[in-house]
Amino acid sequence: MSALELKGVTKTFGGLKAVSDVTFSVPEGSIFGLIGPNGAGKTTVFNLVTGVYKPDVGSIHAGSVDVGPLAPSRIARLGIARTFQNIRLFGQLTVLENVLVACENKRKAHLGAALLRSPLFYRDEEDTSAKALELLKIFDLDKMADETSTSLSYGNQRRLEIARAMMLSPKILLLDEPAAGMNYGEAEGLKKQIRWLREKFEITVVLVEHNMQVVMGVCEDIHVLDHGETIAHGTPEAIRKDPKVLAAYLGEEVGEDEQAEGGYRDPAHEAPKDESDRPMLTAHPTRSPPAAKPGTPLLSVEDLAVSYGGIRALKAVSLEVRRGEIVAMIGANGAGKTTTLKTIVRLLAIAGGRIVYDGKDLEELGTEDVIDAGIALVPEGRAIFPDLTVRENLELGAYNHKNTTTIAETIADVVRLFPRLGERMKQEGGTLSGGEQQMLAIGRALMARPAMLLLDEPSLGIAPRLVADIFEAIARIAEAGTTILLVEQNTRLALKYSARAYVLRTGEIAMSGASKELAENEEIRAAYLGG
Amino acid sequence: MPSVLRRLLVAAILIGAVVGLEFGFERIVPDAAWRQLALFAMVNVIVALSLNVINGMAGQFSIGHAGFVGIGAYTGAMVASELHLKLGGGDVLFKNSFVVMPLALLAAAGMASLFGLVVGLPSLRLRGDYLAIVTLGFAEIFRLVIATAQTGGTAQGPVGHFLAKLGGQNGYAGPDGTGVAQYAGPFWIFGTVVVCTLIAWRLKFSGWGRALRALREDEIATAAVGVDPTQYKVTSFVIAAAGAGIAGALLASMRDGNPTVQPDQFTFTYSFDAITMVILGGSGSVSGAIVGGVFVTFTVKMIEQLQGLESVQALRAEHPGLDLNALRMVIYAAVLIGLMILRPEGLFGERELFKRRSRGRGTAGGAAPEPVPVKTKTEAQE
Numbered sequence: 073m074s075a076l077e078l079k080g081v082t083k084t085f086g087g088l089k090a091v092s093d094v095t096f097s098v099p100e101g102s103i104f105g106l107i108g109p110n111g112a113g114k115t116t117v118f119n120l121v122t123g124v125y126k127p128d129v130g131s132i133h134a135g136s137v138d139v140g141p142l143a144p145s146r147i148a149r150l151g152i153a154r155t156f157q158n159i160r161l162f163g164q165l166t167v168l169e170n171v172l173v174a175c176e177n178k179r180k181a182h183l184g185a186a187l188l189r190s191p192l193f194y195r196d197e198e199d200t201s202a203k204a205l206e207l208l209k210i211f212d213l214d215k216m217a218d219e220t221s222t223s224l225s226y227g228n229q230r231r232l233e234i235a236r237a238m239m240l241s242p243k244i245l246l247l248d249e250p251a252a253g254m255n256y257g258e259a260e261g262l263k264k265q266i267r268w269l270r271e272k273f274e275i276t277v278v279l280v281e282h283n284m285q286v287v288m289g290v291c292e293d294i295h296v297l298d299h300g301e302t303i304a305h306g307t308p309e310a311i312r313k314d315p316k317v318l319a320a321y322l323g324e325e326v327g328e329d330e331q332a333e334g335g336y337r338d339p340a341h342e343a344p345k346d347e348s349d350r351p352m353l354t355a356h357p358t359r360s361p362p363a364a365k366p367g368t369p370l371l372s373v374e375d376l377a378v379s380y381g382g383i384r385a386l387k388a389v390s391l392e393v394r395r396g397e398i399v400a401m402i403g404a405n406g407a408g409k410t411t412t413l414k415t416i417v418r419l420l421a422i423a424g425g426r427i428v429y430d431g432k433d434l435e436e437l438g439t440e441d442v443i444d445a446g447i448a449l450v451p452e453g454r455a456i457f458p459d460l461t462v463r464e465n466l467e468l469g470a471y472n473h474k475n476t477t478t479i480a481e482t483i484a485d486v487v488r489l490f491p492r493l494g495e496r497m498k499q500e501g502g503t504l505s506g507g508e509q510q511m512l513a514i515g516r517a518l519m520a521r522p523a524m525l526l527l528d529e530p531s532l533g534i535a536p537r538l539v540a541d542i543f544e545a546i547a548r549i550a551e552a553g554t555t556i557l558l559v560e561q562n563t564r565l566a567l568k569y570s571a572r573a574y575v576l577r578t579g580e581i582a583m584s585g586a587s588k589e590l591a592e593n594e595e596i597r598a599a600y601l602g603g
Numbered sequence: 604m605p606s607v608l609r610r611l612l613v614a615a616i617l618i619g620a621v622v623g624l625e626f627g628f629e630r631i632v633p634d635a636a637w638r639q640l641a642l643f644a645m646v647n648v649i650v651a652l653s654l655n656v657i658n659g660m661a662g663q664f665s666i667g668h669a670g671f672v673g674i675g676a677y678t679g680a681m682v683a684s685e686l687h688l689k690l691g692g693g694d695v696l697f698k699n700s701f702v703v704m705p706l707a708l709l710a711a712a713g714m715a716s717l718f719g720l721v722v723g724l725p726s727l728r729l730r731g732d733y734l735a736i737v738t739l740g741f742a743e744i745f746r747l748v749i750a751t752a753q754t755g756g757t758a759q760g761p762v763g764h765f766l767a768k769l770g771g772q773n774g775y776a777g778p779d780g781t782g783v784a785q786y787a788g789p790f791w792i793f794g795t796v797v798v799c800t801l802i803a804w805r806l807k808f809s810g811w812g813r814a815l816r817a818l819r820e821d822e823i824a825t826a827a828v829g830v831d832p833t834q835y836k837v838t839s840f841v842i843a844a845a846g847a848g849i850a851g852a853l854l855a856s857m858r859d860g861n862p863t864v865q866p867d868q869f870t871f872t873y874s875f876d877a878i879t880m881v882i883l884g885g886s887g888s889v890s891g892a893i894v895g896g897v898f899v900t901f902t903v904k905m906i907e908q909l910q911g912l913e914s915v916q917a918l919r920a921e922h923p924g925l926d927l928n929a930l931r932m933v934i935y936a937a938v939l940i941g942l943m944i945l946r947p948e949g950l951f952g953e954r955e956l957f958k959r960r961s962r963g964r965g966t967a968g969g970a971a972p973e974p975v976p977v978k979t980k981t982e983a984q985e
Contacts (some may be wrong), residue, residue: 146824162820173817177829186809
């Protein structure tokens with residue numbers, strides 16, 4: 073008996089086939105993986121199943137019900153719950169309220185009872201709150217029940233989305249990249265949670281995920297899409313060896329041991345010869361280069377403390393980035409990595425300590441002054457401007473030097489770094505695939521011609537094969553003379569490409585040292601590398 | 604149960620207060636102009652409370668709220684005046700108001716919500732700014748249809764006849780032209796404010812209000828958890844329209860108020876005033892809507908009063924070119940801009956003046972959930 077069955081489903085957007093003749097069936101009670109490169113149509117399949125889009129051709133059955141023509145809210149009430157790739161929580165509502173909204177459709181006390189505040193209303197509120205708190209407890213969110221959901225860390229927001237979906241008491245749970253932004257240890261935890269949810273609530277789970285550790289670890293059945301078409305279907309073992317999947321998606325097991333230190337430079341990634349007389353990413357046209365000499369500290373953070381509401385997100389973080397280095401910051405979700413980066417660019421208030429960039433104290437500066445001083449941030453989750461074209465996105469990044477010649481030069485540099493962006497200059501940012509959006513976000517930051525680049529999770533939600541390209545690009549940016557501070561959950565790659573690294577744990581530096589040594593460290597291996 | 608006792612006590616105090624106001628209001632506020640202003644402020648509070656349901660909680664942008672107030676005003680005025688004649692006319696008696704006002708309010712709410720359904724059903728299916736355009740258009744159509752109706756002609760059909768009764772640009776002053784029967788004294792106006800506040804509060808803090816606020820945050824995610832966005836948006840729009848209708852009926856029969864209902868009372872300036880009240884107080888906040896309604900009413904009045912000051916008059920004598928009337932709106936705008944700079948989320952944000960009594964939390968756990976393998980070794984260290 074299949075819980076979910078797609079037959080010949082096709083969906084076209086403006087002439088482009090996002091999903092083309094896809095057929096698969098998900099056995100009841102199984103954990104089913106849907107994988108493929110960015111832009112393969114995985115999320116579109118989820119949107120078709122949940123009624124956000126209607127299929128042009130083909131049918132989608134949940135049990136015996138044809139859900140194709142139904143409205144999203146109807147489908148949800150049939151017991152198909154989902155999470156979203158780019159988290160969609162009810163921002164201003166509390167954590168508990170977020171979960172409670174999901175039982176609204178089953179509520180026994182209706183508007184009348186609510187207005188009269190009848191006993192039924194109170195009983196209903198109590199019952200539903202109790203159930204919601206129980207679910208929150210499963211995801212370890214019960215202590216944050218009264219905080220607004222925007223105040224949660226990225227990983228906790230992902231967990232809250234699952235808790236909210238489970239409040240529907242679904243038969244089928246669709247998870248869209250639940251492991252995005254999780255490190256090895258957290259992904260292991262997620263695997264256990266998914267299995268446990270399946271046992272406890274007797275649900276069928278369909279998973280879209282780029283994290284192979286999770287996909288290969290929990291899925292019993294895997295369906296692979298590329299450019300909207302099915303390219304493979306089978307067990308994890310079969311998929312892992314499938315030549316088509318290797319070519320289109322997995323690549324040659326990126327980031328594994330064969331890529332020795334320093335030996336990663338692939339000739340194919342070298343800049344095209346005809347352009348290469350001009351050096352890449354020259355300095356800012358008007359700002360003078362940093363006073364710090366190469367190899368001496370460019371950015372130093374001393375005992376930095378930051379609070380969110382009443383909570384201390386950073387206790388005392390001290391770190392140093394020398395000019396020309398790539399420095400990595402690793403650690404669990406909620407450890408304070410993103411907070412550190414955001415505070416450096418002065419998006420968050422400093423509660424204690426100081427940040428010094430090239431001899432300047434950043435405390436009194438606004439974000440725009442920090443950018444002017446030569447720091448640029450590639451934010452977590454990319455934050456590109458979805459309705460602007462790729463070119464407009466890039467041009468906005470050059471806001472601090474409005475000079476047409478230098479803008480054109482820098483755009484050319486970005487295209488040399490990411491040729492795919494060159495092909496898509498006129499496309500709207502929101503229509504790019506996840507990997508391309510990440511390239512655009514990095515490109516946009518480079519447009520400011522920064523002396524120092526802060527990168528927050530550049531591999532988040534990127535297909536394994538593209539992750540290597542992104543890291544290659546980061547190496548080339550550093551080679552061109554830009555100093556880099558990198559936050560990354562792919563600890564293996566982060567340690568591989570960086571010279572030094574800091575390990576954050578609950579708002580404090582737990583460990584630091586040369587990346588090579590940290591990669592050998594027992595504790596780090598166990599927690600973040602899985603070896 | 605003590606909570607039932609407490610509720611009865613609060614209800615008794617409130618009823619006592621509004622009855623007291625009915626008879627003591629003239630002693631508390633001897634100046635008729637200020638009395639009128641205070642009652643008008645209360646009507647505006649109801650306007651703000653109702654608009655807050657659709658604009659603040661559901662996050663839909665309706666900018667024609669004055670239209671629904673107008674529909675309520677005309678409906679209420681007609682019902683009140685006709686009933687007044689049926690009851691024998693003459694003096695407006697407090698005991699008769701218990702017949703007239705409930706019917707007038709009910710008719711006004713019903714008529715306004717009917718129009719709300721007609722306007723809301725097609726426009727709320729669409730996303731984005733359609734509602735704003737449609738509501739604005741609706742309010743203007745309503746106002747202009749009444750204002751431009753020919754009065755007194757004989758060769759008119761039933762619709763023309765009906766519109767002629769509404770008095771066109773001059774306004775509706777009852778069937779005999781002597782003015783609308785002013786049954787809405789402090790008892791009815793303050794009383795209705797109390798009831799509307801209670802309803803708004805209970806709507807906000809119910810599953811229904813929660814779903815509306817979720818809708819405001821993310822419509823797709825709301826649908827994905829089984830809430831039908833169109834149904835919730837249309838319901839809230841109809842409720843908002845009903846509230847506006849009630850406010851209109853009170854405005855039409857307000858004691859010490861204008862005895863005629865005129866189309867010019869419901870221009871879109873009034874719609875924008877209503878939006879200002881909601882945003883200034885804090886979108887989504889019931890307390891905010893109340894404070895916003897009072898604040899906006901009195902600020903406009905205060906600025907008018909300033910013009911009477913001797914120093915201002917002297918200034919005017921010195922510079923005859925100075926147009927103080929135009930300056931009034933400049934000062935008003937400056938006050939609003941200042942407030943928005945100081946508190947961009949409105950006076951209250953989405954918060955409330957009083958903490959909601961939380962019930963059933965903490966104790967409601969029941970059996971402890973079984974242990975779950977949530978944390979891995981690394982996370983457990985933190």
